[in-house]
Amino acid sequence: MNLDLDTLREMISSTLQEITTESLESTEAEKNAVDALEALKDDTEKEEAEIAKAQADEEMKEKSSQEPEEPVSLEESFQITKGRLRQIIAEELVSAKKQGIL
Numbered sequence: 001m002n003l004d005l006d007t008l009r010e011m012i013s014s015t016l017q018e019i020t021t022e023s024l025e026s027t028e029a030e031k032n033a034v035d036a037l038e039a040l041k042d043d044t045e046k047e048e049a050e051i052a053k054a055q056a057d058e059e060m061k062e063k064s065s066q067e068p069e070e071p072v073s074l075e076e077s078f079q080i081t082k083g084r085l086r087q088i089i090a091e092e093l094v095s096a097k098k099q100g101i102l
Contacts, residue, residue, distance in 0.1 A: 080088075096102045 093102065
């Protein structure tokens with residue numbers, strides 16, 4: 001098959017145009033798909049946040065509808081070891097000697 005140079009150039013040019021057109025169309029389709037997925041993701045995240053908030057509200061209502069809570073009494077416990085007690089007494093004795101009390 002003998003083709004002249006102009007015919008080959010035309011065939012190559014038209015093939016490149018077809019590829020470019022198909023590429024642009026697929027790029028636009030991909031972009032639209034990505035945009036749609038992002039929008040769907042955003043909607044899903046919003047719905048999840050609303051569901052979590054509703055669940056938290058329901059839990060708070062359940063807790064508040066149960067028996068009223070009694071005031072919490074705080075117990076304070078001071079436990080001093082013998083070593084620490086001796087250290088405190090020694091520090092107080094040194095302080096008293098410096099002040100001239102002892």
